[in-house]
Amino acid sequence: MFTVFSRIINYGLNGFWRNGWPSAATVAMMVLSLIVSMGLILFNVFTSSAVDSIQDKIDIAVYFKTSTPEDEILRVKQSLESFPEVKEVEYISSAQALEIFRERHKDDVTIRQAVDELNSNPLQAALNIKAHRADQYEKIDEYLKNTSISQSFAGTTYFRNKDVINRLITIITNVNRGGFVLTLMLALLAGLVVLNTVRLAIYSNREEIFVMRSVGASNALVRGPYVVEGVVSGILAVVLSVLISAPMVYIANPFFKVLIPELDLFRYFYTHIILLIGYQLIFGVVIGGLSSFIAVRRYLKN
Amino acid sequence: MIAFQNVYKQYGKMSVLEDVNLRINPGEFVSLVGRSGAGKSTLIKLLIGEEKPTRGRVFFGQYEVNKLRDKELPTLRRHIGIVFQDFRLLPNKTAYENVAFALEVAGRLQGEINELVPQVLDMVGLGDRGKNFPHELSGGEKQRVAIARSMVHRPEVIIADEPTGNLDPIHTWEIIALLQKINQLGTTLILATHDKDVVNSLDKRVVTLDQGRVIRDEEKGKYILV
Incomplete structure (x- = not known):
C-alpha cells in the first residue's frame, strides 16, 4: 500500500516537472482563477466595510420630557444595553445637549444671545442608540413604544428616519445578495476554466493513460499521479497568485481608501494572509485535484 | 491457454x-x-x-x-505483454522507467525492479540506453524498449x-x-x-x-x- 502510494506521488511529481508546457498552462490558468477568487474575497471585504461604514452612521435618538428624572432615563439606558441588537447607547443629559448646542452655534451671535436670555434649559435629555445592523432599529423602536415609561418620551427619531433606514436596508440587502451571486458565478466560472484546462492537459495524455492501462495499471495508479499533478499545480498556483496579488492590492489600496477612509485593504491583506492562503489552498488544491480526478475518469473505462 | x-x-x-x-x-x-x-x-x-x-x-x-x-x-x-506498432512508450519516462513501469504497476519491490530491468534491457540490446527518453531513441530502439516492457514481468x-x-x-x-x-x-x-x-x-x-x-x-x- 505504502509502495503504491509513494509511486503515485513519485509519478505525479515527475509527470508535473517533465510535462513542461501543459503543466505551466494549467498553473497559469489556476493562477488567474485564484487571483479572481482573491479579488472576490477582497471585494466582499470592501462591500462589508462599505455597509458597516454606512450602518455606523445610522442611529436613533429618544428624547425625554424635561420632567423625566435622570435615574429613570438611566434605567431605560441600562435595559436597552442588555439587548443583543443594541451596539451602543449614549446618554446625553439636557445640560450636555445645551453644551453641544452652544458649541455647534458658537459663531452664530443671534442664537447665542437667544440661549443666554432663557432662564431655563429648553433642551431635552436624550438617548442615542446604535444597533449592530440597520434592520434592528424597528425592533428597538417597538420595545421603546411598549415600555412602561413611554409616556415620558418627547419623541424618537426613528419615525423620521424610517424611510432612510428602510432604503439603506434594501441597498445593503441587495449589495449582499449581488455580492454573493457574483462570488458564486465567478467562482464557478474560475472552477470551470480550471477544469477545462486540466481536461485538455489530460486529453493530451490519453495515449499515456491507455498505455498505463494496457500494462495492467490499476485505476488508482493511473488516476493518482494526475490527481497529484493537479494538487501540485494548485499549490504552485496559490504561491504565485499570492505573490502577484500582494503588489496589486498595495497599488489599489489608496483608491479604496478614497471611497471608505476607514478601510485599509492592504492591511487586511497582510494581517489575514494565513487565512487568505488557506482559502486559496482549499480552492486551488480541491479544484486541481478534483478536476484531474474527473478528467481522467472518462479514460478509465475498460 | x-x-x-x-x-x-x-x-x-x-x-x-x-x-x-x-x-x-x-x-x-x-x-x-x-x-x-x-x-x-x-x-x-x-x-x-x-x-x-x-x-x-x-x-x-x-x-x-x-x-x-x-x-x-x-x-x-x-x-499479458503487449507490443504496439507505434511503440506507445510513456513519453515522460526514460527507457529504464518505461520498462520498470510494468513491474511497478504489478506491485513489485524496488530491489527486484533494479535487478530485472537492466537484465531485460541488456537482452534487447539497450543496456546503455536506459537513461534516454523515447524521443532520443530510433524507431527500432523504441520497439525494443516496448518489447522489454512487455516481457519484463514474465x-x-x-x-x-x-x-x-x-x-x-x-x-x-x-x-x-x-x-x-x-x-x-x-x-x-x-x-x-x-x-x-x-x-x-x-x-x-x-x-x-x-x-x-x-x-x-x-x-x-x-x-x-x-
Whole structure:
C-alpha cells in the first residue's frame, strides 16, 4: 500500500516537472482563477466595510420630557444595553445637549444671545442608540413604544428616519445578495476554466493513460499521479497568485481608501494572509485535484 | 491457454467478428494475418478486455475475459505483454522507467525492479540506453524498449500488434529475431501482422482472418490471402 502510494506521488511529481508546457498552462490558468477568487474575497471585504461604514452612521435618538428624572432615563439606558441588537447607547443629559448646542452655534451671535436670555434649559435629555445592523432599529423602536415609561418620551427619531433606514436596508440587502451571486458565478466560472484546462492537459495524455492501462495499471495508479499533478499545480498556483496579488492590492489600496477612509485593504491583506492562503489552498488544491480526478475518469473505462 | 468460443463482435449493425473459434496453447508462436479490417485488432482487444464480445466466450488461463469487471482487468493484463506498432512508450519516462513501469504497476519491490530491468534491457540490446527518453531513441530502439516492457514481468503471453509496421527491414528482422528468442524461452507469442515475408520466414502456425471469420488455421503455415 505504502509502495503504491509513494509511486503515485513519485509519478505525479515527475509527470508535473517533465510535462513542461501543459503543466505551466494549467498553473497559469489556476493562477488567474485564484487571483479572481482573491479579488472576490477582497471585494466582499470592501462591500462589508462599505455597509458597516454606512450602518455606523445610522442611529436613533429618544428624547425625554424635561420632567423625566435622570435615574429613570438611566434605567431605560441600562435595559436597552442588555439587548443583543443594541451596539451602543449614549446618554446625553439636557445640560450636555445645551453644551453641544452652544458649541455647534458658537459663531452664530443671534442664537447665542437667544440661549443666554432663557432662564431655563429648553433642551431635552436624550438617548442615542446604535444597533449592530440597520434592520434592528424597528425592533428597538417597538420595545421603546411598549415600555412602561413611554409616556415620558418627547419623541424618537426613528419615525423620521424610517424611510432612510428602510432604503439603506434594501441597498445593503441587495449589495449582499449581488455580492454573493457574483462570488458564486465567478467562482464557478474560475472552477470551470480550471477544469477545462486540466481536461485538455489530460486529453493530451490519453495515449499515456491507455498505455498505463494496457500494462495492467490499476485505476488508482493511473488516476493518482494526475490527481497529484493537479494538487501540485494548485499549490504552485496559490504561491504565485499570492505573490502577484500582494503588489496589486498595495497599488489599489489608496483608491479604496478614497471611497471608505476607514478601510485599509492592504492591511487586511497582510494581517489575514494565513487565512487568505488557506482559502486559496482549499480552492486551488480541491479544484486541481478534483478536476484531474474527473478528467481522467472518462479514460478509465475498460 | 487462450480460447475464443463462438465469438461474435458487432459495432452497431456492422459485424467485425463472426463465429470465431480459436485455441492457442502455451508456448505457441501464432501469426494472425488478414487484410485491414479483417478483425485481427478486434480479436486482440477482446483478449485484453478492452472490448467485450457481442456473443461468445473468451478465455485466458483461469480467466473468462468477457465476464471480468473493469476493476479486474488490470490483474488480467499483468499476465499479458503487449507490443504496439507505434511503440506507445510513456513519453515522460526514460527507457529504464518505461520498462520498470510494468513491474511497478504489478506491485513489485524496488530491489527486484533494479535487478530485472537492466537484465531485460541488456537482452534487447539497450543496456546503455536506459537513461534516454523515447524521443532520443530510433524507431527500432523504441520497439525494443516496448518489447522489454512487455516481457519484463514474465507474462504468459506477448501480443505483438504489427510490431514491425513502422520499421525499416533491418530493424524488422531484429525485432522478429527478438520475438522468436522470447518465444523459445517459453512465452506464448501472438503476432498480428501484414508482413508476408516475416510470416513466411517464421514457419510457425498461421491463422488467417477474412471479414471477421477464421478462414485458415495451419501449423507451419504461410501468408496466403484470397
